[in-house]
Amino acid sequence: xxxxxxxxxxxxxxxxxxxxxxxxxxxxxxxxxxxxxxxxxxxxxxxxxxxxxxxxxxxxxxxxxxxxxxxxxxxxxxxxxxxxxxxxxxxxxxxxxxxxxxxxxxxxxxxxxxxxxxxxxxxxxxxxxxxxxxxxxxxxxxxxxxxxxxxxxxxxxxxxxxxxxxxxxxxxxxxxxxxxxxx
Numbered sequence: 486x487x488x489x490x491x492x493x494x495x496x497x498x499x500x501x502x503x504x505x506x507x508x509x510x511x512x513x514x515x516x517x518x519x520x521x522x523x524x525x526x527x528x529x530x531x532x533x534x535x536x537x538x539x540x541x542x543x544x545x546x547x548x549x550x551x552x553x554x555x556x557x558x559x560x561x562x563x564x565x566x567x568x569x570x571x572x573x574x575x576x577x578x579x580x581x582x583x584x585x586x587x588x589x590x591x592x593x594x595x596x597x598x599x600x601x602x603x604x605x606x607x608x609x610x611x612x613x614x615x616x617x618x619x620x621x622x623x624x625x626x627x628x629x630x631x632x633x634x635x636x637x638x639x640x641x642x643x644x645x646x647x648x649x650x651x652x653x654x655x656x657x658x659x660x661x662x663x664x665x666x667x668x
Contacts, residue, residue, distance in 0.1 A: 498523055500578055501586040501616075501659065503651035504596040505555040507537040507547040511592075511599035514568060515547065515557055518648030519578055520656035525663075527656050531578070532649035533571045536562050538603055555646040569604040583612055588632040588655045590615035616658045623662040632658075 498521065505516035518532040534557065536545050545562040552558055579585070587593035590613045601608045620630045627634055636643040636654045639661050644650040 497584070498581045499584045499586060499614075499656075499659070500582040501652045501656035502593055502597065503587060503648045503655060504593050504600075505551075505557060505646065505648050506596060507545065507551060509548075511595040512603040513537045514596050514600045515545070515562060516555070516648040517571075517575065518650065518652035519575075520649075520652040521578060521582075522656050522660065525660065527653065527660070530649050530653045530656075532647075532652075533575065534562055535565050535571050536567045538567065541567065555648075567604070568600050569606065572604070572606055579608070579611075584614060585611045586614045586616055586655050586659050588616045588635075588651065588658070590617075614659065616655045616662075619662045620658055623665055 501520040501522070503518045504514050507513040507515045514535070515537050516532060516534050518530070520527050520530040522528070537547070540546065540562070545559045547557060547559055547562075585594075585597075594613055598608060616632075616635075617630050620627070620635045624630075624635065624638060627638055632651060632654055633643060633645045635641075635658050639658065641654050641657045641661075642650075643654045
């Protein structure tokens with residue numbers, strides 16, 4: 486695992502993403518947060534809520550234990566479109582980035598591709614950077630490398646399991662690790 490050279494950040498758009506799901510299947514996404522890094526700084530953070538598959542015309546199902554984690558309730562999704570309905574807003578953010586970041590990238594990569602596949606959306610391939618791996622290499626002495634632990638260590642504000650906040654935390658972990666490598 487390697488970070489790009491610091492000077493590459495100057496002209497590269499990198500997007501950190503974070504999904505929340507309704508149940509265990511990866512295509513059950515109900516929230517996406519993203520933070521865009523341009524010129525080595527976070528320039529924008531956004532999030533979307535959307536209905537999980539199979540919930541059109543009836544209340545969305547979200548596992549109670551998942552609600553306990555992320556706090557998203559079926560009533561929060563009332564009147565929201567499914568993922569395909571928000572895709573036109575999301576697509577430009579992903580099209581501008583060749584590199585996507587996520588804290589536990591395997592999870593978010595699986596959710597992104599499974600959700601896109603479920604709705605018949607073709608995605609390009611991306612270079613993925615996992616900030617769990619980045620934090621393990623950069624700060625090996627931490628008690629663990631959970632997003633909340635790393636953000637606390639770096640004094641990065643975090644409302645854990647809020648998709649936008651998690652994406653913002655991930656982007657800032659990446660930037661701090663890059664700056665530390667520069668030093």
